[in-house]
Amino acid sequence: MREDQAGVLNQLLSSLDAIPEEIIALTAYGVGALIALWCWWRLMRRLPTTFGAISWLVVFAILLTPTVSEGPNASVAPAIFGLLFGVLTxxxxxxxxxxSLILFVVGLGLVIGYCWSKYSTNKSMRSI
Known part of the structure; x- marks a missing residue:
């Protein structure tokens, strides 16, 4: 590795040391979840609208429902990890x-989706 490349790498790594680990972890998880949801949305566009929307909502709830982890380094974590840990233990x-947290998010999303579909149906009826 050349000296100027090593200097750039050292400078990048030293700037990352100033950012707390929790922020880096949450950012990486958030970006990964957004990529996964985008890929799932691209797959579900080929299915009927209702099934695609409900399955996207379930995947969203599984990936992004938050809970508080336990232990000395307790922080916000996805509820699916707590669910899997509870099943294993x-x-x-x-x-x-x-x-219950995951199902609450699914239920809330279904209610919001129902209200949105009624709103968009009434909006299209008025414009005709």
Missing amino acids: KDSPLIWSNL
Whole structure:
């Protein structure tokens, strides 16, 4: 590696040291979730609208529903990780708390989607 390239790499790594680890982790997870949702949306466009929207909503809820992790380094984490950890450790309260959060997001999304479809239907009726 050339000296000027090593200097640029060292400068980049030293600037990343100033950013807290939690911010880097949340940013990486958020960007990865957005990429996954975009790919899922591209796949679901070929299906009927209702099924595609509901499946996109379920994937959104699984990937992005937040919960608080436990332990000395507790922070915000996706509820699916808590759900999987609860299943692996057979901890029923952990399973139900994380599953209820995910199902709440799915239910809220379904209600919002229903209201949006009624609004867009009424809007198109008025314009005709």
